[in-house]
Amino acid sequence: GESVGLHLPTLSVQEGDNSIINCAYSNSASDYFIWYKQESGKGPQFIIDIRSNMDKRQGQRVTVLLNKTVKHLSLQIAATQPGDSAVYFCAENERNFNKFYFGSGTKLNVKP
């Protein structure tokens, strides 16, 4: 719940601005990646995913970019809204095992 956000890097943006949240992953064998959003007191909620044969995938107001060369993932949120305030996690899935490993998270704070 409220303790999820402690000790996390925080990104503060103004309502209406675009947000970019970054994630570095560690396993070059990972071939599937997910971004999750977690609100206080709730479980992580799926936002968008991308497979390793893609560089970019777009959803509604969100875009995920994958750079396999440097093992980097980013989540772009367009026209950020107060309801986007949450902790965001990236997760990587190692090929053939379907085990999801999570990054440490970024707290997004949207100022009205």
Next chain:
Amino acid sequence: DAGITQSPRHKVTETGTPVTLRCHQTENHRYMYWYRQDPGHGLRLIHYSYGVKDTDKGEVSDGYSVSRSKTEDFLLTLESATSSQTSVYFCAISAQINTEAFFGQGTRLTVV
């Protein structure tokens, strides 16, 4: 929450006592997971299951055991609870390899 029920939602127990957490799904998904979430550590995989009676260890499996005797139920047992196991525990399910995992609402466990 994608047909996932965790029970109990909150529990306080004493050091040295056994504790079992239950995850029940109605989605008939093959994969099930137990994660713990602590401040500064994000979500860490404890154990996962890739079918009935098929389980494997995750990153932080010491002190935990699991069982899956039916597709719909995945039990996490702390044989002898310690204060370091105070955490929020999440169950997740996934239908097949490289598809998203859906999370339950979590169980807050306090070991005193």
